[in-house]
Amino acid sequence: xxxxxxxxxxxxxxxxxxxxxxxxxxxxxxxxxxxxxxxxxxxxxxxxxxxxxxxxxxxxxxxxxxxxxxxxxxxxxxxxxxxxxxxxxxxxxxxxxxxxxxxxxxxxxxxxxxxxxxxxxxxxxxxxxxxxxxxxxx
Amino acid sequence: xxxxxxxxxxxxxxxxxxxxxxxxxxxxxxxxxxxxxxxxxxxxxxxxxxxxxxxxxxxxxxxxxxxxxxxxxxxxxxxxxxxxxxxxxxxxxxxxxxxxxxxxxxxxxxxxxxxxxxxxxxxxxxxxxxxxxxxxxxxxxxxxxxxxxxxxxxxxxxxxxxxxxxxxxxxxxxxxxxxxxxxxxxxxxxxxxxxxxxxxxxxxxxxxxxxxxxxxxxxxxxxxxxxxxxxxxxxxxxxxxxxxxxxxxxxxxxxxxxxxxxxxxxxxxxxxxxxxxxxxxxxxxxxxxxxxxxxxxxxxxxxxxxxxxxxxxxxxxxxxxxxxxxxxxxxxxxxxxxxxxxxxxxxxxxxxxxxxxxxxxxxx
Amino acid sequence: xxxxxxxxxxxxxxxxxxxxxxxxxxxxxxxxxxxxxxxxxxxxxxxxxxxxxxxxxxxxxxxxxxxxxxxxxxxxxxxxxxxxxxxxxxxxxxxxxxxxxxxxxxxxxxxxxxxxxxxxxxxxxxxxxxxxxxxxxxxxxxxxxxxxxxxxxxxxxxxxxxxxxxxxxxxxxxxxxxxxxxxxxxxxxxxxxxxxxxxxxxxxxxxxxxxxxxxxxxxxxxxxxxxxxxxxxxxxxxxxxxxxxxxxxxxxxxxxxx
Numbered sequence: 144x145x146x147x148x149x150x151x152x153x154x155x156x157x158x159x160x161x162x163x164x165x166x167x168x169x170x171x172x173x174x175x176x177x178x179x180x181x182x183x184x185x186x187x188x189x190x191x192x193x194x195x196x197x198x199x200x201x202x203x204x205x206x207x208x209x210x211x212x213x214x215x216x217x218x219x220x221x222x223x224x225x226x227x228x229x230x231x232x233x234x235x236x237x238x239x240x241x242x243x244x245x246x247x248x249x250x251x252x253x254x255x256x257x258x259x260x261x262x263x264x265x266x267x268x269x270x271x272x273x274x275x276x277x278x279x280x281x
Numbered sequence: 282x283x284x285x286x287x288x289x290x291x292x293x294x295x296x297x298x299x300x301x302x303x304x305x306x307x308x309x310x311x312x313x314x315x316x317x318x319x320x321x322x323x324x325x326x327x328x329x330x331x332x333x334x335x336x337x338x339x340x341x342x343x344x345x346x347x348x349x350x351x352x353x354x355x356x357x358x359x360x361x362x363x364x365x366x367x368x369x370x371x372x373x374x375x376x377x378x379x380x381x382x383x384x385x386x387x388x389x390x391x392x393x394x395x396x397x398x399x400x401x402x403x404x405x406x407x408x409x410x411x412x413x414x415x416x417x418x419x420x421x422x423x424x425x426x427x428x429x430x431x432x433x434x435x436x437x438x439x440x441x442x443x444x445x446x447x448x449x450x451x452x453x454x455x456x457x458x459x460x461x462x463x464x465x466x467x468x469x470x471x472x473x474x475x476x477x478x479x480x481x482x483x484x485x486x487x488x489x490x491x492x493x494x495x496x497x498x499x500x501x502x503x504x505x506x507x508x509x510x511x512x513x514x515x516x517x518x519x520x521x522x523x524x525x526x527x528x529x530x531x532x533x534x535x536x537x538x539x540x541x542x543x544x545x546x547x548x549x550x551x552x553x554x555x556x557x558x559x560x561x562x563x564x565x566x567x568x569x570x571x572x573x574x575x576x577x578x579x580x581x582x583x584x585x586x587x588x589x590x591x592x593x594x595x596x597x598x599x600x601x602x603x604x605x606x607x608x609x610x611x612x613x614x615x616x617x618x619x620x621x622x623x624x625x626x627x628x629x630x631x632x633x634x635x636x637x638x639x640x641x642x643x644x645x
Numbered sequence: 646x647x648x649x650x651x652x653x654x655x656x657x658x659x660x661x662x663x664x665x666x667x668x669x670x671x672x673x674x675x676x677x678x679x680x681x682x683x684x685x686x687x688x689x690x691x692x693x694x695x696x697x698x699x700x701x702x703x704x705x706x707x708x709x710x711x712x713x714x715x716x717x718x719x720x721x722x723x724x725x726x727x728x729x730x731x732x733x734x735x736x737x738x739x740x741x742x743x744x745x746x747x748x749x750x751x752x753x754x755x756x757x758x759x760x761x762x763x764x765x766x767x768x769x770x771x772x773x774x775x776x777x778x779x780x781x782x783x784x785x786x787x788x789x790x791x792x793x794x795x796x797x798x799x800x801x802x803x804x805x806x807x808x809x810x811x812x813x814x815x816x817x818x819x820x821x822x823x824x825x826x827x828x829x830x831x832x833x834x835x836x837x838x839x840x841x842x843x844x845x846x847x848x849x850x851x852x853x854x855x856x857x858x859x860x861x862x863x864x865x866x867x868x869x870x871x872x873x874x875x876x877x878x879x880x881x882x883x884x885x886x887x888x889x890x891x892x893x894x895x896x897x898x899x900x901x902x903x
C-alpha cells in the first residue's frame with residue numbers, strides 16, 4: 144500500500160519535473176534563437192542608378208546577401224548571392240559577366256545557372272519589380 | 282530500466298564506479314535522524330546559483346559592456362529578444378532571492394551552533410561565499426548602466442575613499458578613473474562574468490568537500506541519534522538515508538522557492554527592479570533619493586550615522602571580521618541556543634539592530 | 646519637427662535647473678522684482694529645466710553683467726512682442742496663433758499668449774484654461790464652451806493613453822515610440838485650438854484620432870503580451886507548488902518508516 148503510494152508520488156514528481164523543464168527550458172532556449180530575419184525586411188529597395196547595365200549591386204535580403212543585376216537595359220533580375228556549395232558569397236566578374244565563388248571555384252552565369260565547379264544547384268532567383276526610380280527585391 | 286540504459290550504466294560503472302559513488306553519497310549516506318528543514322537551504326542555494334549561471338550566460342549572449350550601448354542592449358533583451366524579459370527578470374529577482382537564502386542559511390547555522398569545532402573551515406568558506414554573493418550583486422548592479430546602476434556604484438565606490446592614506450588609491454582601483462565611467466563598467470563586467478563566478482565555483486567545491494568530509498552537524502534539537510566519531514569526522518549510523526528520504530524534503534523546499542522566484546519574476550518584477558533602473562545613466566544628473574539595495578542598507582546607514590565615514594567603515598570591517606572568525610572566538614562545545622543565554626541575546630539583539638538600521642536607512 | 650523633438654528630449658531628461666545669478670538676486674528681492682521667482686518655481690518651465698535666461702536672455706553665470714544687453718539680455722517684452730517672444734521655442738503654435746483672429750487682433754485688444762496662459766507661473770496647457778470667465782471677457786459665454794466641447798473628448802483620450810503608458814514603462818516595456826506619438830498628437834491638437842475655429846478643430850480631431858487609434862492598438866498589444874506572460878507564469882508557479890506538495894507528501898510517507 145505504502146509502496147504504491149510512494150511509486151505514484153515519485154512518478155508524479157518526475158512528470159511534474161519533466162513538464163517544468165520543458166515549460167521553462169523552451170523559452171530560455173528561445174532567447175538564443177531570435178527571429179530569422181524574414182519578414183522584418185522582406186522587401187529591399189535599391190536605387191535604379193546603383194545597378195548599371197551589365198553591372199551588379201549586392202544587398203542584404205532577409206538576412207542574407209543577394210545581388211541585383213541589369214543584364215539588358217531596363218531588365219532587372221535578382222539572385223541569392225550565397226553559393227549553393229558551402230555557403231560562401233559569390234563574386235561578380237564584370238569582365239566575364241559571370242559569378243565566381245572564391246572558396247572552391249564554383250562559377251554561375253547571370254541567370255544563376257552553374258557553369259563550372261562543385262555547386263550542386265543554381266543560385267536561387269528572387270522576385271524583382273521596378274517602382275519609379277527604385278528596384279524592389281522581394 | 283531498459284536494457285540499453287542498464288548497459289550504459291554498467292559501462293560507466295566499470296570505468297568510474299558510479300554505482301558505488303551513488304551508494305556512498307546517496308542511499309547509504311546517512312543524515313541525522315533529527316535533521317530539520319533548514320538543512321536544505323544549501324541545496325536551494327546550489328539550485329539558485331545554477332539558475333543565475335544559466336540566465337547569466339543567456340544574458341551575456343546579448344549584452345554589450347559599453348557605456349553607450351549597455352542600457353540599450355538591456356532594453357533590447359527585455360523588449361526584443363524572445364523571452365529575454367524572462368531571463369532578465371529571473372536573473373535580477375534570483376540574485377535578491379539568493380541573498381535572502383544565503384542569510385537564512387547563515388542565520389540557521391549560527392542559531393544551531395553548527396559553525397563550531399570541527400567545522401571552522403566550513404563556516405569560513407561559507408562566509409567567503411556570502412561575500413562573493415554580495416560582490417556579484419554589487420558588480421552586476423552596474424551592468425545595465427541605468428541611473429540606479431550609475432549612482433549606486435558612485436556612492437558605493439566613494440565610500441572606499443574615506444580609508445586614510447590609501448583611500449584615494451582604492452577609489453581609483455575600483456573605478457579605473459576619477460569618476461564612474463567606461464573603465465568602471467569594463468572592470469565590473471570582468472569581475473561579474475569571470476572572476477567572481479570562478480571564485481564562487483571553486484569555493485562552493487571546497488565548501489561541499491568540507492561538508493561531506495566532516496559530516497553534517499547534528500541539530501541541537503529533538504531526539505539525538507547515535508554519532509560515531511572517526512577523529513573529528515562524524516557519522517550517523519542510525520540516521521536516515523539522504524536519498525530518498527531527505528532528498529524528498531529538498532525537492533519540496535526547492536520547488537516552493539522556485540515557485541516564489543517565478544511568481545515574482547513574472548507577476549511583479551518591479552519589486553526588485555526600481556523605477557530608476559529604467560532610466561539610462563546620466564552622469565550630470567543625480568536622481569533624488571538614491572538608495573542602495575535592501576541588503577546594503579545597513580552598511581549605507583552605518584556610514585551615515587557614524588561621526589566620520591572612516592569610523593563607519595572600521596565598524597563594518599570589525600563586525601565582518603568578527604563574523605568570519607566566529608568559530609575561533611566562540612569555542613565552547615555547547616550548541617543548544619537555549620542553554621547559551623549570552624549567545625541567544627546577542628543573536629536576537631544583533632538581528633534586531635540590523636533590521637532597525639536597515640529600516641532607518643530605508644526611510645531616512 | 647526639430648524643436649518638437651528637442652522639447653521632447655528635454656521633457657524626458659527633466660533636469661532641475663541650476664541656481665543661477667538671476668535666481669540668487671531676484672530670489673531675495675521683495676515685491677514686483679522677487680515675485681516672478683516664486684511663481685516660476687511652480688511652473689512647467691521650472692519642472693523641465695527652463696530657467697529665466699532661456700527666455701529673458703542675459704548671462705546667468707555673471708551677477709555683475711547678468712542684465713547687460715551685450716550678453717543678450719532682453720528684459721520684459723512689450724505686449725505686442727509677446728507672441729514672438731514665446732514663439733522662439735513654441736514655433737508651430739505661434740504660427741497658428743498669428744493666423745487666427747486672436748493673432749490678427751494683436752495690439753487692437755486681442756489676447757496674446759500670457760492673456761490666457763499667464764507668464765511666470767505658466768502651467769502645462771490644459772483645457773481648464775478655456776472657461777467662461779477668460780473667454781467671456783470678450784466673447785459670448787456659449788462660444789467658449791462650444792470650442793471646449795469640440796476639444797474635450799480628444800484631449801481626454803490623449804490624457805488617458807498617456808496614463809496607460811506609465812505602468813507599462815514601469816514594467817520595463819519600451820514605450821518611447823508610443824510616448825513620442827502621443828506627444829506629437831497632443832502638440833498637433835493643441836496647435837489646432839489656436840486657430841480658434843470650431844470647424845477646423847473638429848476636422849483636426851479626426852486626424853489626431855487616427856494616430857491615437859494606432860497608439861491604442863500598440864498598448865493593446867502590450868497588454869495581450871502581459872496576459873500571455875501571466876498565463877504561462879501561472880502554470881509554471883502552479884506546477885512548482887504542486888511539485889513542492891508532492892515532495893512534502895513523499896517526505897511524510899518516508900518519514901513514517903524512519
